[in-house]
Amino acid sequence: MLNSFGHVSLEHYLVLSAILFTIGMLGVLLRKNVLVMLMGIELMLNAVNLSFVAFSHFTGNINGQIMVFFVMTVAAAEAGVGLALAVTIFKKFKEVNIKFFENLKG
Template sequence: MLTVDFVNIGLNHYLILSAIVFVIGMLTVLLRRNLIVMLMGIELMLNAVNITFVAFSHYNQLVNGQVMVFFVMTIAAAEAGVGLAICVSIFKRFKEVNISLFENLRG
């Protein structure tokens, strides 16, 4: 059983926070139909991972994890740019950004 110490904030607190944020993000992606909200969910998942990186970096006294975070943030920015561009073009075509409009890949 995981014991939670509410006074001394330690590694476990960060990992639990990260897990919660990640699950929220994942559920957003899996359940919401709005493309923009789904993109926000992806951002949440990426940032949840960032939290674990920073937490472990601090815990292990290694700077590698923080370097990684910068990479993730850069890529997240690029990915958001592409994703939003797709959103714009879908919106131009359908006047809506519902993901169900985008099902031409079905077998």
């Protein structure tokens, strides 16, 4: 329940995670800079991590923490490829706007 101030329950963490996910999603939707969009994706993945860790803490199950490892690895990999693409875009157009991505071929 969200009524008592002193007691922090699983719901608090889940709502925080939802808010964080939404902010990340807005970052992806609203921004035109590829790098900021990638940052939005990182925020979304972190929101998921938060909910995993919170579930793991409140249900006494350690599997949630294992999932966080996998999410982190995938996030790091995604950041690596995303940055490589951004560097390629920048070298060609001197700007990292999402609209230039349609020109990337072969």
